[in-house]
Amino acid sequence: MSQSVVPTPTPSPAATPEPAEDVAGVAERGRPGAGERFGRAVEAGWRPVVLLGACFAVWWIIAAAELVEPYLVPSPGDTLDVLTGKAGYLWQHTWVTTYETLLGFAIAVAVGVFAAVVMVYSSTVEKTLYPILLFAQVVPKIAVAPLFVVWLGFGITPKILIAVLIAFFPVVISMVTGLKAVDPEMLQLSATMGAKPWQTFAKIRFPASLPHLFSGLKVAVTLAVTGAVVGEFVGANEGLGYVILQANGNLDTPMLFAGLLVMSLIGVVLFVLVEIAEKLLLPWHASRRDSQVTTAY
Amino acid sequence: MTMARDITLRKAAGPPPDDSAPGTAGTPGAAAGGGAAAVGLEDVAVRFRTKKRDVTALHEVSLDVAPGEFVAIVGPSGCGKSTLLKLVAGLLRASAGAVRLHGDRVGGPRHDIGYVFQRAALLEWRTARRNILLQAEMRRMPGERARARADELIAMTGLSGFEDAYPHELSGGMQQRVALCRALLHEPPVLLMDEPFGALDALTREQMNMELNRIWRETRTTVLLVTHSISEAVYLADRVVVMSPRPGTITEIIDVGLPPERDYTETLGRPEFREAAGHIRGLLGAASAQD
Numbered sequence: 001m002s003q004s005v006v007p008t009p010t011p012s013p014a015a016t017p018e019p020a021e022d023v024a025g026v027a028e029r030g031r032p033g034a035g036e037r038f039g040r041a042v043e044a045g046w047r048p049v050v051l052l053g054a055c056f057a058v059w060w061i062i063a064a065a066e067l068v069e070p071y072l073v074p075s076p077g078d079t080l081d082v083l084t085g086k087a088g089y090l091w092q093h094t095w096v097t098t099y100e101t102l103l104g105f106a107i108a109v110a111v112g113v114f115a116a117v118v119m120v121y122s123s124t125v126e127k128t129l130y131p132i133l134l135f136a137q138v139v140p141k142i143a144v145a146p147l148f149v150v151w152l153g154f155g156i157t158p159k160i161l162i163a164v165l166i167a168f169f170p171v172v173i174s175m176v177t178g179l180k181a182v183d184p185e186m187l188q189l190s191a192t193m194g195a196k197p198w199q200t201f202a203k204i205r206f207p208a209s210l211p212h213l214f215s216g217l218k219v220a221v222t223l224a225v226t227g228a229v230v231g232e233f234v235g236a237n238e239g240l241g242y243v244i245l246q247a248n249g250n251l252d253t254p255m256l257f258a259g260l261l262v263m264s265l266i267g268v269v270l271f272v273l274v275e276i277a278e279k280l281l282l283p284w285h286a287s288r289r290d291s292q293v294t295t296a297y
Numbered sequence: 298m299t300m301a302r303d304i305t306l307r308k309a310a311g312p313p314p315d316d317s318a319p320g321t322a323g324t325p326g327a328a329a330g331g332g333a334a335a336v337g338l339e340d341v342a343v344r345f346r347t348k349k350r351d352v353t354a355l356h357e358v359s360l361d362v363a364p365g366e367f368v369a370i371v372g373p374s375g376c377g378k379s380t381l382l383k384l385v386a387g388l389l390r391a392s393a394g395a396v397r398l399h400g401d402r403v404g405g406p407r408h409d410i411g412y413v414f415q416r417a418a419l420l421e422w423r424t425a426r427r428n429i430l431l432q433a434e435m436r437r438m439p440g441e442r443a444r445a446r447a448d449e450l451i452a453m454t455g456l457s458g459f460e461d462a463y464p465h466e467l468s469g470g471m472q473q474r475v476a477l478c479r480a481l482l483h484e485p486p487v488l489l490m491d492e493p494f495g496a497l498d499a500l501t502r503e504q505m506n507m508e509l510n511r512i513w514r515e516t517r518t519t520v521l522l523v524t525h526s527i528s529e530a531v532y533l534a535d536r537v538v539v540m541s542p543r544p545g546t547i548t549e550i551i552d553v554g555l556p557p558e559r560d561y562t563e564t565l566g567r568p569e570f571r572e573a574a575g576h577i578r579g580l581l582g583a584a585s586a587q588d
Contacts, residue, residue, distance in 0.1 A: 186420070193432055
């Protein structure tokens with residue numbers, strides 16, 4: 001006989017009580033106070049911060065121990081010197097790339113959402129457009145870029161166009177999915193309410209599709225940065241793509257690393273901005289997604 | 298209770314909304330008394346064409362529902378109960394026969410009905426009150442009146458205090474109350490309910506049954522309720538329509554013979570209740586035994 005005592009399972013106080021009675025049946029509402037929110041942000045944020053820190057530490061060790069030639073991998077210090085010392089130069093080109101990215105993204109969203117709405121409401125248009133859309137998506141944008149430079153010159157137009165092309169597809173796909181994902185019973189209900197088609201669209205279909213749209217927007221905004229830089233690689237005299245090509249030509253790896261860092265930062269900042277917009281516009285969706293129950297099971 | 302009584306009782310019969318004549322609600326199985334039946338089905342058939350074969354969902358279904366009457370429809374899955382409701386709402390077209398609402402042929406989605414589904418089908422981004430008011434916005438009802446009416450319904454269905462909660466913050470029973478309020482906002486003469494409490498737990502369901510009985514008495518609406526629960530059907534309805542599947546036909550229509558005002562426990566113990574419930578159970582058992 002073993003001496004071990006089997007602990008009797010006691011109901012843990014942490015377990016959320018079952019909503020037993022219907023009358024009082026409102027789930028606890030997630031309205032945390034400021035302190036609690038800060039605590040949660042730290043709780044959610046410390047892991048990636050530590051990981052990033054570790055990556056920088058590894059980078060620093062590699063450079064400091066001269067495991068790799070400095071002209072191949074510059075030290076974090078050299079890179080930081082470039083970032084601060086040539087801040088004006090970098091800022092000027094960062095602004096150009098950001099401008100191209102944002103404009104390309106905005107056009108992609110406008111055209112993409114419009115195309116999705118038309119496609120959802122007309123199956124003829126959908127059947128006609130879909131193959132062309134797919135074709136436009138599978139053509140490697142990097143391969144088309146030189147053509148745009150030939151057609152449109154060295155200005156920012158070809159860069160914006162490539163950003164649009166590359167960001168357009170996730171917007172259309174997510175918006176079409178969102179518009180089609182609407183509850184059919186909701187539409188039937190709407191019909192019994194005597195709703196006009198545009199009312200059903202404005203009050204039911206469009207808001208219901210927004211969570212899907214936003215997941216597409218997050219993909220699209222990071223792709224738009226890539227699009228703009230690809231455009232700059234092919235032919236430009238400004239922008240971060242140009243900075244990187246120049247630095248590459250001069251074997252100026254600190255500048256190259258600085259350009260890469262700034263470029264990634266643009267993508268991250270834009271992604272976060274889209275997420276913030278989502279939280280502000282769709283609080284109902286965010287709170288449901290962040291709920292313990294829907295993420296744990 | 299007084300709050301609930303304040304709600305304008307709408308006479309269920311007749312197209313002109315005229316409040317002068319007394320309602321004829323609550324007379325079990327009553328003939329329509331000269332006026333047209335609230336809902337009339339005449340030899341209705343619905344056939345679906347699938348790739349492999351033609352499916353007859355409903356076959357020669359005839360049913361008249363008097364204004365203010367509560368009719369429950371029971372039957373096994375696939376007997377066309379939901380199809381029948383969609384026909385009345387005009388969401389589906391009959392392949393043969395005539396569907397009438399207050400005497401007019403139904404030829405497209407009807408706006409003079411309220412519809413409640415098994416799932417509450419609420420808009421997640423709207424609070425309970427704004428979900429209820431969706432009905433008013435779509436119909437372009439005057440805002441002031443719609444808001445007053447919504448407040449009355451919120452009080453009547455016990456939603457007070459939860460008006461500003463979002464659907465994901467509400468339990469299933471509360472969500473279904475919101476759906477019911479939304480269906481009743483425009484004071485529809487006919488309320489169609491498709492297994493409205495099917496997804497609720499037994500206790501909540503009983504409670505919702507009691508409330509539906511009270512709401513029905515207070516609003517004098519004609520109700521067509523599809524349900525799987527025999528006791529729910531008998532407790533709530535004046536008449537219970539028993540259907541059999543493939544093709545969906547009406548097996549029998551049972552007059553429950555209970556007074557409109559029904560205490561839950563007391564009603565379940567009454568001989569009329571037991572007799573009707575037993576009879577329906579027998580009919581449904583016989584239908585499934587033939588399968």
